[in-house]
Amino acid sequence: MSSNHIIRYALGRRVHYGIVEDGATIARLADAPWHGLRASGERDTLAAARVLTPVPLPRVFGLGYNYKAHSQEVGKPVPAAPVLFMKPSTSVIGPGEHIVYPAGGENIHFEGELVAIIGKQARHVPESRALDHVLGYTCGNDVSDRVLQRRESEFGCLLAGKGYDTFAPMGPVIATGLDPSSLRIVTRVNGAVRQDGKTADLLFPVPYLIAYLSRHMTLLPGDMIMTGTPAGVGPIKPGDTIEVEIPGIGVLVNDVVMEELDARDTRG
Numbered sequence: 001m002s003s004n005h006i007i008r009y010a011l012g013r014r015v016h017y018g019i020v021e022d023g024a025t026i027a028r029l030a031d032a033p034w035h036g037l038r039a040s041g042e043r044d045t046l047a048a049a050r051v052l053t054p055v056p057l058p059r060v061f062g063l064g065y066n067y068k069a070h071s072q073e074v075g076k077p078v079p080a081a082p083v084l085f086m087k088p089s090t091s092v093i094g095p096g097e098h099i100v101y102p103a104g105g106e107n108i109h110f111e112g113e114l115v116a117i118i119g120k121q122a123r124h125v126p127e128s129r130a131l132d133h134v135l136g137y138t139c140g141n142d143v144s145d146r147v148l149q150r151r152e153s154e155f156g157c158l159l160a161g162k163g164y165d166t167f168a169p170m171g172p173v174i175a176t177g178l179d180p181s182s183l184r185i186v187t188r189v190n191g192a193v194r195q196d197g198k199t200a201d202l203l204f205p206v207p208y209l210i211a212y213l214s215r216h217m218t219l220l221p222g223d224m225i226m227t228g229t230p231a232g233v234g235p236i237k238p239g240d241t242i243e244v245e246i247p248g249i250g251v252l253v254n255d256v257v258m259e260e261l262d263a264r265d266t267r268g
Contacts, residue, residue, distance in 0.1 A: 001138075001139075002019035002176065002177055003155065003176055003178070004019050004037065004136075004175070004176045004177070005019065005020040005173040005174070005175055005249075005250070006018070006019055006020075006029075006033050006054075006135075006136065006174040006175075006176065007019075007020055007026065007035075007049075007051055007052075007172065007173050007237060008051070008052045008053065008054055008055070008056070009026065009044075009049035009050060009052055009056075009057070010049065010050040010052055010088065010157075011048060011049055011050075012046060015052065015056075016028050016029070016044070017029040017031075017032055017033055018044065018047060019037065019039075019162050019192060020173065021043075023044065023045070023046070024046050025043055025044070025045060025207070026043065026044045026045070026046055026049060027043055028040045028041075028042040028044060029041050031121070031135075032221075032222075033174065034118075034119045034120065034135055034221035034222065036097070039224045045087050045238075047056070049133055050093060051095050051096070051172050051173075052094045052171075053093060053094040053171060053212050054091075054094075054117060054138050054170055054171055054173070054174045054224075055117060055168050055170075055222045055224060055250035056090060056238040057089040057090075057092070058089055058222050058223060058224045059089065059220065059223045059224070060070060060086060060087040060088075060089065060091065060092060060168055060223075060224045060226065061084060061085075061087070061213060061223065061224070061225045061226065062084065062085045062086065062142055062162060062226045062228055063082055063083065063084060063204070063226060063228040064079075064083035064084075064085065064158070064206055064228065065083050065203075065207065066082070066083075066202055066203050066227060066229075067201055067202065067203065067228055067229065067230045067231060068107055068201065068203060068232065069197075069201070069230065070228070070229055070230055072229045072231070073231045073232075073233070074087065074233075079203070081212075082204050082208075082209060082212055084213075085158040085159065085162060085196070086159070087142070087162050087163055087167065087185075087226075088163045089170045090165050091162075091163050091165060091166065091167040091168040091196060092123060092166060092168045092169075092170055092224075093168070093169050093170070093254065094169070094170065094171050094172075095169075095171040095172040095252055095253060095254070096253060096254065097103050097166070097169065097206070097254060098126050098166065098254065098255060098256070098257045099118055099141075099143055099166050099167070099169060099242065099254050099255070099256045099257070100164070100165060100166045100234070100256075100257055100258075100259045101236070101237065101256050101257065101258050101259060102121050102164055102259050103258070103259040103260075104258075104259050105145060105147075106146075106147045107146040107147050107235055108144070108145055108146070108233065108236055108237075109143070109144045109146055109233050109234060109235055109236065109237060110138070110141055110143060110144065110187060110189065110194070110233060110236050111141060111142035111143070111144060111187075111229035111233050112141055112186070112187030112195050112197075112229060112243050112244035113139075113140045113141070113142055113185065113226045113227055113228060113229050113244070113248060114137060114139070114140070114142075114168060114180060114183055114185060114199055114206075114226075114227045115137060115138045115139065115140035115224050115225065115226050115227065116134050116137055116180060116206050116209075116210070116224070116225045116227060117134065117135045117136055117137065117138060117222070117223070117224055117225075118133055118134065118135065118210075118219045118220065118221055118222065118223040118224075118225070119133065119135025119221055120133045120135075120221060121135070121218060121219065121220055121221060122210060122213075122218070122219040123134075123214050123217075123218045123219070124214055124215060125210060125211055125214040125219075126211055127207040127208055127210075127211045130206075130207035130208075130210035130211050130214075131180075131207055131210075132204070132208070133207065133210060133214075133219065134180075134210070135174060135221070136174040136175050136176040136177075136178070137174070137175050137178050137180060137183075137246070137249060138170055138171055138172075138173065138175065138224075138249060139170070139171065139172070139185075139244040139245070139246050139249055139250065139251070139252035140168065140169065140170050140224070140244065140252070141168070141169040141170075141187075141242060141244050141252065141254065142162065142167075142168065142219070142226050142229060143162075143164070143166070143167040143168070143169070143180065143236075144162055144167070145161040145162075145164065146161070147161075148160055148161035149161030149162065150237055164246070166181050167188060168226075168259055169242075169244075169252055169254045170224065170252070171250075171252050172249075172250045172251070172252055173249060173250055173267065175248055175249040175250075178248050178249070178253060180199055180205070180206040180227075181199055181200055181202075181205055181206070182197070182198075182199065183199045183246055183247070183248065183249075184196070184197070184198055184199075184231055184246065184247055185197045185198070185199065185241075185244070185245075185246055186245045187232065187242070187243065187244050187246075188242070188243040188245070188247075189234070189236065189240055189241070189242055189243075190240055190241055191241075191243075192242025194232045194233075195229070195231070195232035195233070196230070196232070197230025197231065197232070197240070198230075199228075201230070202227060202228065203228075204228075206222060206225070206227060209225055209227065210225070213225070236256050237256065238256050238258040239255075239256065240255065240256045241253065241254070241255045241256075242254050242255070242256065
């Protein structure tokens with residue numbers, strides 16, 4: 001597969017997909033990229049565009065404890081099978097958007113991750129052909145409320161602690177033609193490196209994850225698989241800036257703001 005940087009972007013009220021050509025120009029696509037990378041013939045300037053989430057309202061599959069060092073740092077055994085959860089589509093935000101720190105939140109963590117984006121429907125796909133169903137890859141941040149996560153996990157479930165609005169930043173591009181087994185993931189908080197991991201250390205690599213998921217359910221174009229986080233996770237607070245960088249993809253940057261509750265909001 002050739003290497004492209006695909007972005008979803010807004011110009012005024014219109015939303016388009018396009019391919020970044022030279023760091024400054026976007027070759028607009030005629031349709032969503034999983035329908036083929038057919039150019040519309042129009043070009044836009046990147047400076048005039050607002051870069052959006054790579055996929056609108058996607059299904060998001062999350063992986064827990066998919067790096068041995070991360071399992072060790074949180075005191076968990078290395079899993080024998082993928083530890084899966086889902087994040088709501090409303091948790092997804094794009095580059096430059098705010099991560100909203102929940103009112104009453106006590107211990108909110110960042111988790112930089114490689115995200116695989118499905119480009120072709122997959123069901124009962126063998127590992128040997130799994131990557132044929134991948135459109136490309138992006139950067140992700142699996143923001144997590146550790147207090148709520150632990151309460152849920154005691155009863156074998158995981159949803160709300162991962163599912164707040166804004167808790168799944170994604171972007172900035174969908175990069176095609178990458179080898180998901182040889183990428184570096186670096187996460188910085190206020191410029192300081194907090195994570196520096198390699199996808200070569202994934203317990204369950206991308207082809208295995210796609211084969212495993214497609215054995216149990218149909219994967220659809222636009223589905224996003226967050227592949228797990230390396231060691232080094234830690235707390236964030238309002239005012240912080242979080243950067244997730246994967247060479248070959250780019251840098252996902254989001255700042256953190258405090259939730260502002262309406263006076264009529266009765267949440268505790």
